[in-house]
Amino acid sequence: MMESLSEYGTTDQLLKILLASEHARADAWLRRDCRALDALLAPDYYEINPFGRFSRDDILTRIFNLCTLHSFSINEPHVKRAGKDSAVITYQCTEDISMGKVRKTGTFAVEAHYSLKGNLWKLTHWQIISPLQ
Numbered sequence: 001m002m003e004s005l006s007e008y009g010t011t012d013q014l015l016k017i018l019l020a021s022e023h024a025r026a027d028a029w030l031r032r033d034c035r036a037l038d039a040l041l042a043p044d045y046y047e048i049n050p051f052g053r054f055s056r057d058d059i060l061t062r063i064f065n066l067c068t069l070h071s072f073s074i075n076e077p078h079v080k081r082a083g084k085d086s087a088v089i090t091y092q093c094t095e096d097i098s099m100g101k102v103r104k105t106g107t108f109a110v111e112a113h114y115s116l117k118g119n120l121w122k123l124t125h126w127q128i129i130s131p132l133q
Contacts, residue, residue: 015079017121018089018114022074025123029069034060042115042122049128050097050104063099070096085116086124093128 021040028037038060045056054063077091089112096105113125 011079011081014081014087015077015089018079018087018112019074019077021114021121021123022077022089022091022112025126026069026072026074029064029067030072034064037064040123042117042124045122045124045126047126049126050108051099051102067097067099070098072096082113087114087116087121088112089114090129 025037025040028034028040041056041059043056045059047054047059051063051067071094073094075092075094077089079087079089081087091110092107093110094107097103109129111125111127111129112123114121115124116122
């Protein structure tokens, strides 16, 4: 049974929107397109990844130039509304990324929080929850 989300569409539609945003985020890293990444992030964005916790400014001005995303895939995505204007997408990602000379590869549980700003879903928080065994 599909959950209704009134004017925002169904859960399936929301999953497609947020999944597209997650692919766009990964694509920005893969293409080394900082402007594309910037457009996806909310002003209060922060990220927790295998290298630490970083603010939006940290990601865009320091980390982006140091990191190289070699590959990224999304598996088993799920979405849940967290309020009228917020949602969380969770999934398993298989990622190969390096920061400087340190390279991390693995499959991780990810949680990405989004807020509706006008008619756009903006990424407010992206976190690797834990490595999967």
